[in-house]
Amino acid sequence: MATIGRMLAGLACAGVLLTSPLSLRAEERIHVYEVDIAVAEDGNLEIAEHIHITAEGEQIVHGIDREIPLAFITADGHRARSHLTVLDIQRDGEPEHYEVFENNRGAVIRIGTSGVKLTPDDYLYSIQYQVNRIINHSAEHDRLIWNVNGNEGRFPIDSLSARVTLPEGAAPLGVYVHTGALTEHGKDAVISTFGNVITFETTRTFLPGQNMTFEILLPKGVIQPPDEATLADWKAGDYASTSSAAMTAGWSALLALFLWFVLGRDPRPGVIVPRWDPPNGMSPGRVHYSISRNFATGFWTAFSASIIDLAIKGKVVLEDLADGISVRRIFDADDSALPNEQAAILRMLPPSGDSFRFNGDHAARTLRLADEFCDAVATDIGHTFYKPKRWVWISFGLLMFFALLGHEMSFSIGVEYLDGWLPDHCLAALVAWVFAAYAVGKWRKLLFSSQRASTKDLIVVLLSLFVAAAILLLFTLLVYADAPVSRDGLWLTFSLAMLTTLLWAFIGRLSRKGREVMDGIDGLRLYLELAEKDRMALAGAPAISPAHYETLLPYAIALGVEKAWSNHFEAVLAEARSTDASGTYHPLWYSEPGTGALARAAELGEFSSRMAASIERSLPRESESDGTDSVGSSGSGRGGGGIGGW
Numbered sequence: 001m002a003t004i005g006r007m008l009a010g011l012a013c014a015g016v017l018l019t020s021p022l023s024l025r026a027e028e029r030i031h032v033y034e035v036d037i038a039v040a041e042d043g044n045l046e047i048a049e050h051i052h053i054t055a056e057g058e059q060i061v062h063g064i065d066r067e068i069p070l071a072f073i074t075a076d077g078h079r080a081r082s083h084l085t086v087l088d089i090q091r092d093g094e095p096e097h098y099e100v101f102e103n104n105r106g107a108v109i110r111i112g113t114s115g116v117k118l119t120p121d122d123y124l125y126s127i128q129y130q131v132n133r134i135i136n137h138s139a140e141h142d143r144l145i146w147n148v149n150g151n152e153g154r155f156p157i158d159s160l161s162a163r164v165t166l167p168e169g170a171a172p173l174g175v176y177v178h179t180g181a182l183t184e185h186g187k188d189a190v191i192s193t194f195g196n197v198i199t200f201e202t203t204r205t206f207l208p209g210q211n212m213t214f215e216i217l218l219p220k221g222v223i224q225p226p227d228e229a230t231l232a233d234w235k236a237g238d239y240a241s242t243s244s245a246a247m248t249a250g251w252s253a254l255l256a257l258f259l260w261f262v263l264g265r266d267p268r269p270g271v272i273v274p275r276w277d278p279p280n281g282m283s284p285g286r287v288h289y290s291i292s293r294n295f296a297t298g299f300w301t302a303f304s305a306s307i308i309d310l311a312i313k314g315k316v317v318l319e320d321l322a323d324g325i326s327v328r329r330i331f332d333a334d335d336s337a338l339p340n341e342q343a344a345i346l347r348m349l350p351p352s353g354d355s356f357r358f359n360g361d362h363a364a365r366t367l368r369l370a371d372e373f374c375d376a377v378a379t380d381i382g383h384t385f386y387k388p389k390r391w392v393w394i395s396f397g398l399l400m401f402f403a404l405l406g407h408e409m410s411f412s413i414g415v416e417y418l419d420g421w422l423p424d425h426c427l428a429a430l431v432a433w434v435f436a437a438y439a440v441g442k443w444r445k446l447l448f449s450s451q452r453a454s455t456k457d458l459i460v461v462l463l464s465l466f467v468a469a470a471i472l473l474l475f476t477l478l479v480y481a482d483a484p485v486s487r488d489g490l491w492l493t494f495s496l497a498m499l500t501t502l503l504w505a506f507i508g509r510l511s512r513k514g515r516e517v518m519d520g521i522d523g524l525r526l527y528l529e530l531a532e533k534d535r536m537a538l539a540g541a542p543a544i545s546p547a548h549y550e551t552l553l554p555y556a557i558a559l560g561v562e563k564a565w566s567n568h569f570e571a572v573l574a575e576a577r578s579t580d581a582s583g584t585y586h587p588l589w590y591s592e593p594g595t596g597a598l599a600r601a602a603e604l605g606e607f608s609s610r611m612a613a614s615i616e617r618s619l620p621r622e623s624e625s626d627g628t629d630s631v632g633s634s635g636s637g638r639g640g641g642g643i644g645g646w
Helices: 002-024 228-238 240-264 284-290 299-312 340-348 360-381 390-410 424-448 455-479 486-506 512-529 532-536 546-558 562-577 602-617
Strands: 030-039 045-055 063-069 071-073 079-081 084-091 098-102 106-112 121-131 142-147 157-165 174-180 189-194 197-202 211-218 316-321 324-329 355-358 642-645
Touching (some): 045 063, 084 098, 084 106, 174 189, 174 197, 197 211, 240 486, 284 340, 284 512, 299 316, 299 360, 324 602, 340 360, 355 360, 390 486, 424 455, 455 486, 512 546, 512 562
Parallel strands (some): 030 157
Antiparallel strands (some): 063 642, 142 211, 174 211, 189 197, 324 355
């Protein structure tokens, strides 16, 4: 038993010996924090801080960080910064290496060397610096409010004191002190005044995050207010980033407008001469697309004109039924002579002998037909007569990048970076730009190379713009509310990115050949609308016959003048009826149940006008979709910040 007792006692002693280093290990804390502040007559503060601190290699590995807030709101409400000048940094009476990093709130003085680790010990750091623009001037008195150690400190403080030396002969009107966490009104400090020297000493240990703020009221005349020249210099500095950003954005917008004016506008139209054939043998669908680089008067109009053109060419037969338009293919063999969009329509129709009806039962296939048609026309015509000028907007985008880079390098104070390379406000601006650019791209696609915009498409565009605006306002009003620089960089980044996007969307022009084709299309429209006597006066103009009428009918539909063209033909038929029986007209490619020959040729024009609307009505409405879319408290003054390790 004695042996067992001795063994247990030995184990207990060993345990005590093993754990005693942990219990005896010192805590990283500030033992003494002394601050001397000399207030100059010009309002500058020269501050010397003496910090006796214990380092144990936990938070304090290489040295300490001293953060000093510099950003503030002026009396007129604009954001400004004080200027910090570091005079001397010492550790244990010897000069110590340091670096100064600017951030949104102010500056961080990082004391120490990354390649040197401190041994656990007590150290005395002395930090001497100067700041300006601290005194608040009013009509009755001047006010000095200073946060001695700041509410961001990470270490407890055993003893904290501050001594303020006013200009010679100055006597304060009032002296106050506030202690505790941010916004608290503690009075755990003793104030002593002797002449122009005021001392503040705390009466308890301060925990991390607790601060001492003093407030001194000074009679007018003790501190000389800044003159007009100094105020102007300060204000110019406060607004330098904003002015630069505004000028950069303004000049960039003017440059973009100039580039569009010189390189983005179409050539002027030439002399329009009536003609009775399509320019370059273009199909009706391509004519419709080309008149404004989109399906201007309705996609289904161009689609219907192409189907009627196929019927006139003898490829299909059309029938106007009560429950929709029916189209029947005549031959199964492909025709290489057909335009790509018409060949695409034929490929998607049922084999010869079977009819395809444009009604609600075939809505999905109708939409596939439309997509094939649209893609074929846009691919063939999109860049044939239209030059998008990629080199212009790409060069402009690169210029905007370098302009933004120059601004960021010139006004980097107060800018925080992501991983040391990208300003965080740039990331926020780019996220907003992604939504706005998507809206512009979606709108451009709807405008230039797609079908008529639906309500859902418009909602998507507006919602994307709303999200972009919300991101910008959120970061402007909340995230960067206290940042004197970042908001300028935020808006400049977004503005330059959007200018490039808008230039991409609008830059481009008709080529010389494209202008000639457009003039030819205008000449064809003029011919189709001419009165009979004017048409007869044209040298070489063909007489209106059923074949000539049918050849140009799809183009009349594509150009929106099918009624006028059919009325002209009807007039010719009426004249023929008055002389013989040849005034009847019945196209082989079109039939209507219960009728034989058409009583009036204008009926075919009316059918052509109804056809696009009939096809569009056969499609489901958006509402039928089954989809589911888803002064006077701690921290109230200037200065402060805190002490941290690194």
